[in-house]
Amino acid sequence: MANSRSFFLAALAAASRAIAQDTDIDIPTGLTPRPLDPDVYGYSIEPVWLDSYLSTPLANNLLSIIANVTGKAPPIRVGGNTADQTYIYDTLSTGGDSLSVPNATQAKTFNITPNWFDTWADYFPTGTDLIYTLNLAVNDSDWTIAVQEAQAAHEALGDKLVMFELGNEIDHFINKGWRDATWGIAEYTEQFRNLTGQITASEWYQAADETSRPKFQAGVFADPPWVPDQQDEIDDFSIDNLTKAWEKPDSGVDLDIVETYATHLYPQSTCDTARWLRMRLDLLSNHTTLWLNVSQFGPQAEAAESTGKFLVMGETNSVSCSGRSGISDTFGAALWGVDYVLTGAALGIRKLYFHLGATSEYSSFTPLPYDLKNETLQPGIRPGWYAHYFVAKTAAPPSPGARLSVAALPAANSSALSGYAVYSADAATNATALAKLVLLDMAVWNGTQGLSNPSTLSATDNDDPAFFSAAARPSSTFAFNTPWCPGADVQVTRLTAPGTNAKSGVAVAGVSFDDATGDRVGEEALESLTVGEGGVLSVSVRRAEGVLLEVVGQEVCGGTGTVPVSGAKGMERAGLWAGMVALGVVAVGGLM
Numbered sequence: 001m002a003n004s005r006s007f008f009l010a011a012l013a014a015a016s017r018a019i020a021q022d023t024d025i026d027i028p029t030g031l032t033p034r035p036l037d038p039d040v041y042g043y044s045i046e047p048v049w050l051d052s053y054l055s056t057p058l059a060n061n062l063l064s065i066i067a068n069v070t071g072k073a074p075p076i077r078v079g080g081n082t083a084d085q086t087y088i089y090d091t092l093s094t095g096g097d098s099l100s101v102p103n104a105t106q107a108k109t110f111n112i113t114p115n116w117f118d119t120w121a122d123y124f125p126t127g128t129d130l131i132y133t134l135n136l137a138v139n140d141s142d143w144t145i146a147v148q149e150a151q152a153a154h155e156a157l158g159d160k161l162v163m164f165e166l167g168n169e170i171d172h173f174i175n176k177g178w179r180d181a182t183w184g185i186a187e188y189t190e191q192f193r194n195l196t197g198q199i200t201a202s203e204w205y206q207a208a209d210e211t212s213r214p215k216f217q218a219g220v221f222a223d224p225p226w227v228p229d230q231q232d233e234i235d236d237f238s239i240d241n242l243t244k245a246w247e248k249p250d251s252g253v254d255l256d257i258v259e260t261y262a263t264h265l266y267p268q269s270t271c272d273t274a275r276w277l278r279m280r281l282d283l284l285s286n287h288t289t290l291w292l293n294v295s296q297f298g299p300q301a302e303a304a305e306s307t308g309k310f311l312v313m314g315e316t317n318s319v320s321c322s323g324r325s326g327i328s329d330t331f332g333a334a335l336w337g338v339d340y341v342l343t344g345a346a347l348g349i350r351k352l353y354f355h356l357g358a359t360s361e362y363s364s365f366t367p368l369p370y371d372l373k374n375e376t377l378q379p380g381i382r383p384g385w386y387a388h389y390f391v392a393k394t395a396a397p398p399s400p401g402a403r404l405s406v407a408a409l410p411a412a413n414s415s416a417l418s419g420y421a422v423y424s425a426d427a428a429t430n431a432t433a434l435a436k437l438v439l440l441d442m443a444v445w446n447g448t449q450g451l452s453n454p455s456t457l458s459a460t461d462n463d464d465p466a467f468f469s470a471a472a473r474p475s476s477t478f479a480f481n482t483p484w485c486p487g488a489d490v491q492v493t494r495l496t497a498p499g500t501n502a503k504s505g506v507a508v509a510g511v512s513f514d515d516a517t518g519d520r521v522g523e524e525a526l527e528s529l530t531v532g533e534g535g536v537l538s539v540s541v542r543r544a545e546g547v548l549l550e551v552v553g554q555e556v557c558g559g560t561g562t563v564p565v566s567g568a569k570g571m572e573r574a575g576l577w578a579g580m581v582a583l584g585v586v587a588v589g590g591l592m
């Protein structure tokens with residue numbers, strides 16, 4: 001079988017010479033892919049802004065479109081800074097179910113009634129997993145607020161409510177004045193035990209069916225492990241330290257109720273002057289930067305995995321403190337979003353929740369008109385949404401019940417280039433084969449079109465000719481040595497825009513979305529390619545563009561013919577299967 005492998009490489013080299021390829025991308029053996037869940041891309045909604053999102057059909061429509069593509073609705077976490085400023089009352093003086101004081105933009109407190117949970121119980125598409133962040137900060141009377149919130153949330157949301165978080169970004173609690181200097185793993189552990197103990201002992205929890213009892217997403221830390229100047233306070237919080245402490249027999253933490261661990265990541269920030277001066281679109285659309293930002297969570301993901309749980313990026317976006325128009329709302333941020341989710345998944349970060357606020361400059365979509373910085377903005381959709389739609393196409397199982405996994409390609413790993421191999425494990429047999437490839441040209445190319453978007457600040461439109469890229473937009477050809485059969489059809493889903501700086505004009509395989517309704521606009525126009533001799537597949541990609549390549553019918557060549565990965569062929573396939581394992585084009589089981 002090693003001969004077949006050499007044959008691939010020789011054929012690749014020959015094909016490359018023949019058609020003058022710019023770049024060969026090797027798909028090596030021995031990659032270790034990690035799970036790519038269909039709902040890997042989720043949203044986190046700031047509690048004070050939830051009402052705005054519920055007030056129009058836009059979010060429901062967009063999320064339903066994703067659910068249709070992947071078969072699983074995106075998970076929603078309702079949490080953020082204002083979770084620890086939330087107070088629950090039987091009724092409010094206004095007669096409503098929620099009230100931000102003084103207002104949502106500058107909320108100091110967020111008051112809710114138990115009914116508030118009913119207002120969102122039926123909004124999201126069927127099958128949406130909901131996570132709610134309880135108020136851990138306010139510790140009066142042994143967290144009576146959190147205990148009441150938990151009960152009200154469960155009563156309204158039922159088994160749609162899959163997890164609670166206890167507090168948001170608890171590694172900022174000392175600086176916020178919510179805990180004293182002793183705050184750290186030991187104190188958190190005691191408080192986690194106490195509050196979860198009260199919740200799990202409560203009547204409603206005990207009465208609930210075992211499968212509909214919410215679990216807990218622990219941690220919820222904000223400080224990036226390897227960036228000291230972005231760490232808020234001195235403490236010992238890390239997922240590594242936490243899992244080690246909780247694994248000790250005397251920790252007293254019931255690990256059965258802990259489902260996941262969460263960290264947060266914002267690569268750039270408007271929060272302070274030092275970081276303000278470092279904000280740059282071309283650093284966001286840069287795979288090397290992304291790797292530096294995300295790989296610091298690799299050890300945290302491994303720590304979670306070593307205890308049989310997994311890590312999620314429970315709240316994230318491009319630029320913290322509400323985003324930065326001109327960076328967060330451009331096509332560069334969309335390429336970053338795709339690259340980020342796939343890099344994260346390949347490192348073991350199982351879900352990433354992109355934060356939403358109805359007036360935030362990083363939100364992928366906003367439901368209502370509002371005034372910001374002397375402008376009136378319209379509801380609408382920003383390029384980040386297209387990243388989600390493209391990721392959905394990537395994470396959609398190719399056959400019912402198939403489970404995907406993803407690995408980064410070493411040959412597509414520079415500032416300007418990022419690539420991934422996506423494998424599919426058959427539902428019945430776990431036979432695993434390469435199903436898809438993703439290639440992102442992240443290099444900056446500033447165009448002259450799509451510069452504005454009525455849902456973003458016009459002051460940040462990149463319309464200064466000094467920034468426009470000169471001459472024609474470059475295009476490169478990439479040749480992969482795939483295990484796919486010569487002659488097999490490959491569908492190409494292309495993520496395009498007029499340039500890195502574009503705020504509009506984005507499309508995925510020719511499809512765009514109506515800014516007001518979220519409806520899909522245009523017929524999907526998939527390109528199609530044919531696998532060449534020796535499995536070589538060539539595709540051309542323009543600068544600042546992404547492609548998803550998907551083999552039709554999941555055909556893998558075992559050297560002796562076509563091996564349909566799904567569709568039973570009994571022993572005949574078992575023989576070929578062993579061959580493919582030796583060839584290294586497949587990995588069996590255990591990936592998920």
Ligand SMILES: *[C@@H]1O[C@H](CO)[C@@H](O)[C@H](O)[C@H]1NC(C)=O
Pocket residue numbers: 061064065068
């Ligand atoms: C989802 O798919 C169903 C069935 O094909 C269709 O009726 C529905 O309109 C789709 N919804 C969206 C939001 O695309």
Ligand SMILES: *[C@@H]1O[C@H](CO)[C@@H](O)[C@H](O)[C@H]1NC(C)=O
Pocket residue numbers: 102103105106
């Ligand atoms: C929110 O309240 C603050 C403080 O009262 C005020 O300055 C600001 O204008 C208000 N913002 C909006 C959008 O109403």
Ligand SMILES: *[C@@H]1O[C@H](CO)[C@@H](O)[C@H](O)[C@H]1NC(C)=O
Pocket residue numbers: 137138139140177178179180
């Ligand atoms: C309870 O909260 C107060 C302030 O919000 C804080 O000073 C105190 O340390 C907290 N107590 C515990 C046991 O965490």
Ligand SMILES: *[C@@H]1O[C@H](CO)[C@@H](O)[C@H](O)[C@H]1NC(C)=O
Pocket residue numbers: 142193194195197198
């Ligand atoms: C929580 O702590 C309080 C004292 O602060 C104690 O009375 C109570 O029993 C504890 N509850 C649990 C479930 O640990």
Ligand SMILES: *[C@@H]1O[C@H](CO)[C@@H](O)[C@H](O)[C@H]1NC(C)=O
Pocket residue numbers: 225235236237238241
């Ligand atoms: C983990 O705990 C150790 C020992 O308490 C501490 O020195 C270290 O700083 C902690 N790590 C982080 C990232 O806080």
Ligand SMILES: *[C@@H]1O[C@H](CO)[C@@H](O)[C@H](O)[C@H]1NC(C)=O
Pocket residue numbers: 224227230265266267268278283289292293
């Ligand atoms: C992300 O990477 C950039 C460039 O290296 C760096 O300036 C920034 O501090 C990083 N952010 C985080 C949160 O790691």
Ligand SMILES: *[C@@H]1O[C@H](CO)[C@@H](O)[C@H](O)[C@H]1NC(C)=O
Pocket residue numbers: 282283286287288289292415
């Ligand atoms: C991309 O980011 C890396 C690390 O932050 C930096 O060294 C490199 O110069 C950047 N590349 C470009 C083209 O800006």
Ligand SMILES: *[C@@H]1O[C@H](CO)[C@@H](O)[C@H](O)[C@H]1NC(C)=O
Pocket residue numbers: 373374
């Ligand atoms: C908004 O307009 C006021 C009054 O003209 C001005 O002082 C302020 O700087 C403007 N703000 C922004 C963000 O442009």
Ligand SMILES: *[C@@H]1O[C@H](CO)[C@@H](O)[C@H](O)[C@H]1NC(C)=O
Pocket residue numbers: 288291408409410411413
């Ligand atoms: C990509 O490059 C970084 C160094 O910039 C390296 O640490 C990482 O392992 C590489 N990834 C792959 C998949 O080769």
Ligand SMILES: *[C@@H]1O[C@H](CO)[C@@H](O)[C@H](O)[C@H]1NC(C)=O
Pocket residue numbers: 428429430589590591592
């Ligand atoms: C497939 O893998 C899953 C998860 O590892 C496992 O539960 C299942 O038993 C495997 N099925 C077969 C047929 O090996």
Ligand SMILES: *[C@@H]1O[C@H](CO)[C@@H](O)[C@H](O)[C@H]1NC(C)=O
Pocket residue numbers: 280281282326444445446462467468469501
């Ligand atoms: C593209 O425009 C951005 C600002 O939107 C600027 O930071 C960057 O330097 C420009 N890049 C090129 C290659 O022109």
